[in-house]
Amino acid sequence: MEGEKPTTLVCTVLAINHTNLCYRVCAVCERTRPDNDPTSLCKFCNFNAFNSVSPASKRLFRVLMSIASDTKVFTVICFDRMAKVIFGCSADEFFDFAKLHPFAAVSASRILEGEMFKMTLSKPKNGNAQHLRVVSIVPLRTGFQPAIETLRKLYGKRVGC
Numbered sequence: 001m002e003g004e005k006p007t008t009l010v011c012t013v014l015a016i017n018h019t020n021l022c023y024r025v026c027a028v029c030e031r032t033r034p035d036n037d038p039t040s041l042c043k044f045c046n047f048n049a050f051n052s053v054s055p056a057s058k059r060l061f062r063v064l065m066s067i068a069s070d071t072k073v074f075t076v077i078c079f080d081r082m083a084k085v086i087f088g089c090s091a092d093e094f095f096d097f098a099k100l101h102p103f104a105a106v107s108a109s110r111i112l113e114g115e116m117f118k119m120t121l122s123k124p125k126n127g128n129a130q131h132l133r134v135v136s137i138v139p140l141r142t143g144f145q146p147a148i149e150t151l152r153k154l155y156g157k158r159v160g161c
């Protein structure tokens with residue numbers, strides 16, 4: 001993984017950090033919001049939740065996972081757009097599902113562990129960021145289903161989602 005060019009490789013997901021799959025951002029400017037403070041003003045864009053019909057904040061995926069190529073094990077970070085490919089829903093939908101099914105995050109990581117993907121990894125532009133970033137992800141197994149599909153089957157569709 002030397003040099004600055006993104007690398008594409010075939011890899012297997014070894015583990016997913018299921019304790020922290022998403023984070024909260026301002027619904028307007030998408031800057032990170034404190035998790036314990038969902039209603040106050042966003043200090044960046046001064047978006048006021050009380051004057052608006054849309055929610056003040058939303059969640060985005062930020063998934064830390066370890067993957068293995070044929071030669072190496074990496075820890076990579078998968079942001080919202082790529083995580084949606086493997087989870088099959090938005091972070092808000094997943095969070096709501098997990099409220100009804102407390103083990104959904106654990107189950108989702110178990111479902112995805114062992115799956116093979118073609119991933120493109122790039123070095124973070126921010127020098128302080130420590131993990132390679134997934135910039136493209138393609139499931140390789142025929143019949144791959146996003147985690148939420150399998151979860152819905154597991155838990156049944158009766159409640160919520």
Ligand SMILES: [Zn+2]
Nearest residue numbers: 026029042045
């Ligand atoms: Zn904002």
